[in-house]
Amino acid sequence: MTDTAQGVETEHDYSATLFLPQTDFPMRAGLPDREPIWLKRWADMDLYRLQREQAKDRPKFTLHDGPPYANGNIHIGHALNKTLKDLVSRSHQMLGYNSAYVPGWDCHGLPIEWKVEEQYRAKGKDKDDVNVIEFRAECRTFAQHWIDVQREEFKRLGVLGDWDNPYLTMSFDAEAQIARELMKVAASGQLYRGSKPVMWSVVERTALAEAEIEYADYESDTIWVKFPVHSGGGEITSKAFHDLNASVIIWTTTPWTIPANRAISYSPKISYGLYEVTKAPEGNWASVGEKYIIADKLAGEVFAKAKVEEFARIGDVDPAHITSCSHPLRGLAGGYEFEVPLLPGEHVTDDAGTGFVHTAPGHGIDDFEVWMANSRKIHERGIDTAIPYVVDDAGFYTKDAPGFEGARVIDDNGKKGDANQRVITALAERNAMVARGRVKHQYPHSWRSKKPVIYRNTPQWFVYMDRDIEGKAGDTLRHRALKAIDATKFYPQAGQNRLRSMIEDRPDWVLSRQRAWGVPIAVFVNRETGEILKDEAVNHRIGQAFEEEGADAWFKPGAAERFLGDGYKADEWEKIDDILDVWFESGTTHSWVLRNRQKWPDLTFPASMYLEGSDQHRGWFHSSLLESCATNGFAPYASVLTHGFTMDGEGRKMSKSLGNTVAPQEIIKQYGADILRLWVASADYSEDLRLGKEIIQTTVDAYRKLRNSLRWLLGNLAHYKAEETVPVFEMPELERLVLHRLSELDVLVREAYQAFDYKRVVFALSNFMNIELSAFYFDIRKDALYCDPISSVRRRASLTVLNHLYECLTAWLAPILPFTMEEVWLERFPGDDSSVHLRQFPKVPADWRNDALEAKWDRIKAVRRVVTGALEIERRNKVIGSSLEAAPKVYIADEGLFALIKGEDFAEIAITSSIEVDGGDGPADAFRLDEVAGVAVVPALAQGKRCARSWKILPEVGTDADYPDLTPRDAQAMRERAAAGLSV
Structure with a gap:
């Protein structure tokens, strides 16, 4: 049957008597316009804080944010990275953890300094003519501007976190702690000044670390x-x-x-x-x-x-x-x-x-x-x-x-x-x-x-990789780092070998940069002996000043005298003005973010996970590992997740020169952030990901199917009443089969989210909703849901199952499609304090599992496929319009399968008005499918009159005196409606 009775020639219009879907949930998503509404709602209700309060006694899961540079609009790589982080954070929150997420920004170093210098050059100014404090202030202003821009762009992606209280490497407390970490390295004897060839950028006038190098074609x-x-x-x-x-x-x-x-x-x-x-x-x-x-x-x-x-x-x-x-x-x-x-x-x-x-x-x-x-x-x-x-x-x-x-x-x-x-x-x-x-x-x-760049021999500051730390034989930074790698879980596993090979082969860590914007290598060196000053009182003064004034304090007039105090003569000590490598800075975040219980009480040290692109094996993963091993002796993370890069639809690297870049802002503007998120979740992030117009359209189509299924759910649940819930043991087998699948999916979804395998979640739920629900269960149960009497157990059982489906699907999809699932949730449960994101994944009863039932229905489905295959040919040949016009005859050679099908209402399962099931091979010209042996179908037209309410064609139509144009089932439904005072 169809969802409407319009077009049926009948003396009485029964459409108002059907339990048709009722919902205001729009078929067209309108995500670009609607998503900002949910963002504002989350901000007004302070959703992130509500999550923290709700989860304060749960086990903690800390995904530590690798800081992006604050020097421009976000690109598709940022969108991929931040969306993956949000998938991790949201899913673990719903798995039952306190999954706090504190975003951060890398604010110092060459990327920002270079941008400010470009502005200088455009105005005909020379950086060297500007006071260093003034120049640093301009860098700070520049960074703050892009932090504010990027924050809104990340929030627009649907990323939930502590956006009002992020960490910044340029905050005064951060600069102080970065300097203190450097002082710890110096105090342990790992810091030294040496003359070695380092990668040198003539254009930028500074040493570069291996992590700041990329390789490109060059003619020599x-x-x-x-x-x-x-x-x-x-x-x-x-x-x-x-x-x-x-x-x-x-x-x-x-x-x-x-x-x-x-x-x-x-x-x-x-x-x-x-x-x-x-x-x-x-x-x-x-x-x-x-x-x-x-x-x-x-x-x-x-x-x-x-x-x-x-x-x-x-x-x-x-x-x-x-x-x-x-x-x-x-x-x-x-x-x-x-x-x-x-x-x-x-x-x-x-x-x-x-x-x-x-x-x-x-x-x-x-x-x-x-x-x-x-x-x-x-x-x-x-x-x-x-x-x-x-x-x-x-x-x-x-x-x-x-x-x-x-x-x-x-x-x-x-x-x-x-x-x-x-x-x-x-x-x-x-x-x-x-x-x-x-x-x-x-x-x-x-x-x-x-x-x-060139290799150039210059005096620089280094950290030893192979010198015994504090005289302990064999306790070198390289040894500590390799041991820490062995204790870390990697996703994918290949990341472990990659990071290990880099640590095994790397030279001493060069920390110094000849720049102005950043935290200085805040040490003093004896001009005569070359020894680094190790004095806790001096270090304390430096740290305290940085806390109050920022690292600018190091560059102010009289800084040497101020920090050395009365115990030392300033002219005997060299104040080092080189700037720290930004990788050292971001590598210290574990010390002033993860362990800062006053600012971020929900975080843990070590972090549960660090998550970045594969280039960070030589970047943030690498520097964080070395810095933490140097100061703590172990890694700052328990696990590392790595994702690939975004390529165009043909697998080429995105570049402005090729004109093949895809801006996340444009995707969001045209389709919405949930489409971008669904693309991320569907892809194998362990490899390079492809993105182009065709891929986006495929994602849009997949989203539309999911949305339509959810809309149908909502429409039918308008008729659900909690007091009419049917216990599982009273349900028909078809409903118990769906609950069995929910039980299986509950295990799969939880395991996949725990393993950060989001594509598995998307694949499993898409197949379930599109194939098992929309094309099978929903299709079969439309007749019962729309037409059955009020008292029907079958109808009430189906509504009960739809409610369970709603409870599970909205939760399982919430980390991936946070905007859409919030809309779906609030369509049923509106309220100022209601949100799907305050839920945990529902606990699906284990006793719903019924493998024997699934095996039985796999056999029934196989026979149904042969029937629908035969009817499809009839429809294509315009012999029938709808399957309700058919009454095929099914032949089943296997006696056991024949008995099984005979015991079912197979016309309901095949969505025909009637059906005849017989044993044997069937006529030679019957329809068959190679993959379903021993089943043959001979199409035939249904006999009898068409029911004006359900459109079934049956001989029984006309046998009820009160309702001669209805089937007995529909006539009973009308009598119950009349008794209940409902429209007839």
Whole structure:
């Protein structure tokens, strides 16, 4: 039957006598306009506080928010991240936890400082001409503006949290605690100042951490360079090397680092040979008679690049027997007369190049480590082990690069300077070149300026990774961090290995930045001894001042005297003005957010979970782990959840240049936040997620189906009366089957939410609502719900089940669709203090579970599929319009299945006016489905008159004297209505 009796030719209109759905819940969601209404309602009722009060005695679950930078509107990556966090927080609240969520912001550092500098440049101002306190104030104002903007954008996503009391790294109490954490690291002997090559941004004039680096295609100059052998031994004597004019050949993609060369690295595992050029073009850099030492595996490739036509291998060479080489720039400005030793290095391979690595200890980590590992032996040979400062902070060569001072590696715009060409020209003039070329490869860039960076040796502040902490043997920061990783649960599990490999291989942690906006490395260093001052009274004064005035106190006139007090002379102590790495700052949040019981009493330390994108294995997960291990000895989190990045619909990375970005604001404006949230919950966040117009439309369609099911529920529940509830044991099997499925789903949904598997929740509930409810249970029970008499147990049982469905579905979907479920809930239970988000997941009775019943109905459903398949063909051929016009005959070969179907009202199940069930195989031309063996259907038209109320076609219509146009069932319904004083 249909939902309306309109169009039926009858003398009496019975439509007013049907229990048709009644609801004001609109079919069209109108989410963009309606969602702000719920936001205002939650704010007016202070929903977050009500949750905290309601859950104050429950177990705590703390998802600690990784702070976004406050430097622009949110993008789709923010929306994905914050929505996932809200799914975690809301679902755990409804699972029975006190799931507090305190949002936070990263307010310091280069991202914000860079934006303020851009504003300066646009006005023709120079940052260096502005007082540092004034500049920091402008950074603070800039950050606060974007905090306010982002807060509203995050709230519009439906994210529920302590928005009135967020944490900010620039709040005075935060700056004080960040400084105190740094002082703890210093007091334990883990902080030191050293000179090492670090990633340096010429454009931004600061050191960068690995977490601030991204890799992009870059075209580099490549050169093959001769290092003349200075002396040797072994099979080929020192004299023989001179006589043979032998040179070690190196290959590099950074010609500008040749003036910084101090050694050549080789591998004892590689086979090397001495080669002679026997044929080459006239005027070629590699000329006939020259002898080169090259890895055997790479010799052919090197000579091809050098345009050598023929060459000969003379013999084996063991680089260990070569004492040193001459620098290829020897004789230039008198600055390169030193020996260049050959050093063994584990980083050397024969995969590319020459099998030798040009080693500039001031411009590479491997170079530095090889140099330092051999520094004692080098020194004993009378070679100066000092690492030169060849390039300054602006990318210019210094006086330590004789003959090149003033040339530039990279300019202020991130473009190549003239350094490479100047070096190549000088090498060619000294007959030191073998070949040159270009190569496109992945090269490090700053993730903010998007400009290439260089490795540069500078004095910086570091935290030891491998020094024993406070003298305890083996108790190093690396050891603590690796042990903590083993104790942490990861979602997905692969994240554990990723973070572990990063910790295993990482160098000492560089903390210092040469900037102005942030928390300073608030320590004093003795100018004579270089020792860090460790004085609790001084540290207390610093912390107290930061609490009251913020970190600006460090930069005010007289700060050194103020903090040192009377016990020290300020001129004997250096006040360090470098700024802390922002990753150290955000890594300390556990100490001043999770453990701040006055501000946030519902949080726990360690946090139950940290949740961020997969890039945070080298970012916030990483720095938080190291900082907490340095100060506490363990991780600040019990678990780590990682999500992928958002790609476009074709799987390409989103970028403005491709024009394929998707702004969350636009999705919300057109479709609503619940659509965006449903997309997030439906996707496999452990991988990169795709988002485009087709994917959004698919999500909209899925939402519409869910909404229509909920609307139908609401409409029918208008007729539900609690006092007419039917006990489970009195219910028909079909109702008990639905309750059985609720019992199964209760376990599934709880397990999925506990495992943060939201796609499993969406998939299971969508299938249940669309297939098992709308296309099966609702479809079958429409007749009973609309037409059965008031006294019908079947009708009342169905209403009881619909109420249970409503109770479960609104709760289970609330974390995913918070706006829609609030609307659905308040449609039935309006009230100033009512909210679906103050509920927990309902406790579904375990005794609803009935696996035997499900097995039985799986068999019934299989037979029903054959019937509906046959009727669909009849409908397509316009033999029937609705299934109520049919009275098919069903043949069932299996005796057990035949008996089962005969025992049911199969016409009701198949939604036909009548049906005949018989044993046997059935006629050869009967309709069959391959997947349902032994069942055949022969369609036939229903016989009799059409009921004017239920539209069933039956011979019994006309047998009731009072209601000759109705079936006996509908006639009884009319009599009961009349007795109850209802319209007839």
